Amino acid sequence: MIQSHAMRLFTDHGYDATTVNHVAKSAGVSTMTVYRHFPTKEDLVLYDRYDPLIAAQVAARPPDEPLVRRIGQTLVEATRLALGPTDSGPSPSPEKDLLLARLRLMINTPALRAHHLDSQFATQKAIVDALLGDTPDPDLEFQTWVAASTCLAAMHVALMKWAQEDGHPDLPTLITQALTAAFNEDFN
């Protein structure tokens, strides 16, 4: 509830112009209560319950695939799962609208952009840990880091284009296109 009030104020009056006090008053709670649930102001925008699931999904894919395909396909399927199966007509998916609003705020707010990129970095680490287990092969670890890092970078470009085009070209498709462009490989 607090988060939805915050998102409304942020999109209406801008992120910087909205203080945490405003959010608290608007939600009818005290400032401290806001901070108890969202440790930083940025978390009011960026908290996403799907992020931690990605690492587990990566580990669940067949281990004989090349790293890039294994990670990339997971990203495509995870967004397909999170956003609903397909972009059929004028479906007013609230998940999609929330994600679009968050991306729009991210794009023009440096602090949010930076924090999001850092949480993407945390996702990288989670993916690497999930894939590596406890094998102490530094060479494989390096390759895994590179694969995770580049795949997420490609997805980020797809996210930005998706937000720019107001969510039209169907996000999983866009991510697939970005991965294909990056690695000259089919991500059907």
Next chain:
Amino acid sequence: MIQSHAMRLFTDHGYDATTVNHVAKSAGVSTMTVYRHFPTKEDLVLYDRYDPLIAAQVAARPPDEPLVRRIGQTLVEATRLALGPTDSGPSPSPEKDLLLARLRLMINTPALRAHHLDSQFATQKAIVDALLGDTPDPDLEFQTWVAASTCLAAMHVALMKWAQEDGHPDLPTLITQALTAAFNEDFN
């Protein structure tokens, strides 16, 4: 001079534990003067005069190469240029030590990590702008974004490994390895 005082205090006592006031006192100037030269505390660590040059260097490479090679090779050569030609013996290169110190701070300080990733994002935009000029081909623009984004992501992994290994394996070589691992292509 202010920056060197700041780096010393940050590495000695930690980034968060050092206030901008401490830096100012240590450098013998007022707090405001620090802010005049470095708009944010993070800039005391992250300001790098080489970053803006990359975009120009990318545009200067032969335009018939594939995008990834064009950008990737530029990154390798730019770091070779910035850090001195090669890692020959115990050369006490101050550039190298400064970069290492900055990376170490970045890795364990969330705020710095986030800000650096965002400035990397700015570098991406600069590269895309430099390569695209004013051709309004949205498809090519997308591909350019993907190429720039993935190349910089690979470089970032190389930077982290380089800092982790205390700067031993020669940075340009590491970046080349990361690019090769990412794209299955030779970056000799």
Next chain:
DNA sequence: TCTCAAACTGTTAGTGACTACCAGGACGGT
């Protein structure tokens, strides 16, 4: 050598994010 404008520096007072620290109120079980 003098002049004047621009650039640099310092002081003060403020905003806003964020953090202790402490104090009540709402429950669920014994």
Next chain:
DNA sequence: ACCGTCCTGGTAGTCACTAACAGTTTGAGA
């Protein structure tokens, strides 16, 4: 009725950062 636990609110404070004003230094041209 009793008690521990969780959620909430208030207060005071730190720190990054900004705005507005005032004094100083510098350097280029007359």
